[in-house]
Amino acid sequence: MTTDTAVRPGSAPGPRAVAPLPLEAAGLALEGRLAVRAARDGVPAPRVAVIGAADVLRREAPPAAARRAAATVHLTADAVLIGPWGGSTAAAACGCCLAIRWQRLRTRTERDALETGLARTAAGAWPVLPDFTADAVWALVRLAAAPAEPVGVPRPPASGAGAPAPDRSSTPAGGDALPRVTRLDLETGQVSTVPLLADPLCPHAPHGHTPGEPEDFPVSREKAAADRYRLRSPAGYDLPAAALANPVCGVLGVGTWSDVTSPTTAPVAGSVFMRGYAGLTDVTWSGQSHSFTASRDLAFLEGLERYAGTHRRERGGVVTDSYDNLGEAALDPRDCGLYAPETYRDDPMIAPFDPSRPIPWVQGWSLRDDRPVLVPARLVYYSAGTAADHFVFECSNGCATGSCLEEAVLFGLLELIERDAFLLGWYGDARLTEIDLGACRSPVLRAMTDRAALCGYDVHAFDNRVDLAVPVVTGLAVRRDGGPGTLAFAAGAAFDPETAVEAAVSEILTYLPHLPRQVTERPAELAAMAEDFSLVRRLPDHAALFGLPRMTRYVGSYLEPVDVRPPAEVYAEWEDRRPRGLDLRDDVLWCTGELARAGCDVIVVDQTAPEQRAMGLRTVCTIAPGLLPIDFGWTRQRALTMPRLRTAQRRAGMRPDDLRESEVRRVPHPFP
Numbered sequence: 001m002t003t004d005t006a007v008r009p010g011s012a013p014g015p016r017a018v019a020p021l022p023l024e025a026a027g028l029a030l031e032g033r034l035a036v037r038a039a040r041d042g043v044p045a046p047r048v049a050v051i052g053a054a055d056v057l058r059r060e061a062p063p064a065a066a067r068r069a070a071a072t073v074h075l076t077a078d079a080v081l082i083g084p085w086g087g088s089t090a091a092a093a094c095g096c097c098l099a100i101r102w103q104r105l106r107t108r109t110e111r112d113a114l115e116t117g118l119a120r121t122a123a124g125a126w127p128v129l130p131d132f133t134a135d136a137v138w139a140l141v142r143l144a145a146a147p148a149e150p151v152g153v154p155r156p157p158a159s160g161a162g163a164p165a166p167d168r169s170s171t172p173a174g175g176d177a178l179p180r181v182t183r184l185d186l187e188t189g190q191v192s193t194v195p196l197l198a199d200p201l202c203p204h205a206p207h208g209h210t211p212g213e214p215e216d217f218p219v220s221r222e223k224a225a226a227d228r229y230r231l232r233s234p235a236g237y238d239l240p241a242a243a244l245a246n247p248v249c250g251v252l253g254v255g256t257w258s259d260v261t262s263p264t265t266a267p268v269a270g271s272v273f274m275r276g277y278a279g280l281t282d283v284t285w286s287g288q289s290h291s292f293t294a295s296r297d298l299a300f301l302e303g304l305e306r307y308a309g310t311h312r313r314e315r316g317g318v319v320t321d322s323y324d325n326l327g328e329a330a331l332d333p334r335d336c337g338l339y340a341p342e343t344y345r346d347d348p349m350i351a352p353f354d355p356s357r358p359i360p361w362v363q364g365w366s367l368r369d370d371r372p373v374l375v376p377a378r379l380v381y382y383s384a385g386t387a388a389d390h391f392v393f394e395c396s397n398g399c400a401t402g403s404c405l406e407e408a409v410l411f412g413l414l415e416l417i418e419r420d421a422f423l424l425g426w427y428g429d430a431r432l433t434e435i436d437l438g439a440c441r442s443p444v445l446r447a448m449t450d451r452a453a454l455c456g457y458d459v460h461a462f463d464n465r466v467d468l469a470v471p472v473v474t475g476l477a478v479r480r481d482g483g484p485g486t487l488a489f490a491a492g493a494a495f496d497p498e499t500a501v502e503a504a505v506s507e508i509l510t511y512l513p514h515l516p517r518q519v520t521e522r523p524a525e526l527a528a529m530a531e532d533f534s535l536v537r538r539l540p541d542h543a544a545l546f547g548l549p550r551m552t553r554y555v556g557s558y559l560e561p562v563d564v565r566p567p568a569e570v571y572a573e574w575e576d577r578r579p580r581g582l583d584l585r586d587d588v589l590w591c592t593g594e595l596a597r598a599g600c601d602v603i604v605v606d607q608t609a610p611e612q613r614a615m616g617l618r619t620v621c622t623i624a625p626g627l628l629p630i631d632f633g634w635t636r637q638r639a640l641t642m643p644r645l646r647t648a649q650r651r652a653g654m655r656p657d658d659l660r661e662s663e664v665r666r667v668p669h670p671f672p
Contacts, residue, residue, distance in 0.1 A: 399412060
């Protein structure tokens with residue numbers, strides 16, 4: 001059936017348009033009814049757009065996008081959204097921003113229906129909009145448009161009962177007032193208001209900063225003390241928490257939740273679906289500290305880091321060409337490791353790297369060589385890719401956030417060093433020295449090991465340095481009674497040895513309360529993995545597998561260490577040579593030099609999303625070609641194919657010759 005007059009809200013008018021879907025028809029009707037009320041009151045009529053009838057994550061036709069951007073009333077299947085209203089010019093957002101943010105928060109079923117092209121069948125007339133609903137919408141439209149709050153007439157309330165006292169969680173980044181969106185629930189009539197951050201990929205967003213060659217990078221950054229590597233605390237950022245997590249248009253998800261039952265930490269977490277290589281993935285972000293307030297700050301920072309690292313949030317700046325054509329101007333991805341030939345043969349989701357095939361590249365900077373270098377986008381944005389560059393599945397390895405590029409780079413490099421060392425120790429079956437935790441000075445560490453003991457675990461820590469000088473500590477928790485959740489591993493790296501120990505042990509504490517349950521919920525599946533390692537396919541499989549008591553037979557080098565020594569003795573030589581300056585730039589350059597001595601370049605790609613930039617945050621992806629990268633899935637282990645696995649222990653003086661193939665521990669790593 002066709003009509004010559006029906007026009008979908010959010011679409012450009014045109015002859016013989018397709019009959020509107022029920023949601024679109026309801027939007028047309030609502031727009032007409034609001035126009036009647038506007039004429040009665042002598043004010044302009046608002047435009048109405050519908051959200052949830054089409055995929056707005058794909059660019060709409062310009063007329064449709066322009067209409068959506070100008071709309072101030074938005075109809076969904078269960079609510080009417082009024083806005084964006086208010087806010088400063090600097091923080092302006094539009095209807096397209098709202099629609100994009102809204103769609104990203106939908107359930108897996110809703111998003112797949114909208115985004116994968118599946119056929120949809122309309123059923124009935126919905127939503128139903130009686131006169132009192134139209135009256136309520138019009139009242140909210142008039143309140144939102146009011147230039148000031150009339151005496152006795154409140155603006156649309158914030159979420160929850162009453163108006164909350166101002167705090168930094170609702171203060172927009174940079175001090176600019178964020179625009180608001182008011183939601184009218186069509187079932188209950190409940191009204192709530194949330195802030196909205198403009199989406200940088202909105203077709204009407206201004207072209208902002210596009211990362212390229214850093215200017216005078218790295219620059220001097222004075223530290224508060226020689227051993228203080230964070231220039232700002234997590235609580236020192238002006239994070240617009242209400243805009244980051246809300247059920248209407250949250251950047252990172254619909255909200256956060258706290259685990260008040262955890263005996264080891266005070267966890268706060270959130271999650272959101274992100275579309276990646278294999279469809280929608282539920283990406284969880286969390287903070288694990290000793291108070292819920294601190295954990296909440298850490299959770300938002302991790303969520304923002306993943307938001308910036310999963311997909312590119314800037315327009316432009318991508319070069320599509322082949323490696324053969326780019327030559328020395330580009331990083332050869334083969335230097336970062338590839339899978340075994342049989343993996344490419346048997347895995348339909350990947351294909352070997354082809355240097356003659358054009359793929360997308362983004363701009364990076366070599367700290368070692370002080371020059372720009374193009375990096376395959378596949379190695380930088382770990383949930384994005386094209387059919388042309390599916391030669392590897394990358395993860396967040398080397399991604400980090402800080403108050404400046406230098407801070408972010410330092411912590412990104414420490415993560416690369418940490419994971420490389422862990423894999424060298426694991427696959428190389430290295431004999432590591434255990435650190436006597438009783439000889440550590442940190443009262444925080446003692447408290448953490450006591451909490452682990454209350455959960456029935458003994459905690460061990462090992463000096464996991466191989467050929468790089470930076471302290472890397474591998475932590476291991478062993479369940480005393482040998483029951484489910486038997487082993488839990490983690491790692492940490494830092495210039496201060498005890499900080500590295502604390503980082504590894506703190507990470508372990510986040511897993512202990514849940515590991516036994518994760519094992520008992522899937523006993524048959526994990527037992528099959530223990531018999532056939534090729535069944536280890538996902539990130540959670542690695543840690544859960546070592547919750548099985550039978551896996552202790554593979555960890556003899558950890559359960560029977562070569563020696564147990566106090567940290568002061570283990571790291572005596574390091575304490576004599578470690579960097580102790582007050583300039584963060586020197587610490588970054590020291591790490592660069594240490595990696596260069598191991599034969600690795602250090603490449604930095606600025607991933608910072610525009611939203612982060614406004615909050616005083618920078619996120620980077622650091623790459624050190626040649627270091628062992630962490631991978632998940634037994635058949636997708638680049639570390640097993642790389643020369644460094646065979647040579648590093650010899651270079652470190654830990655053995656007289658290269659590692660022989662028969663000496664490689666061919667068991668999936670237990671890194672969580």
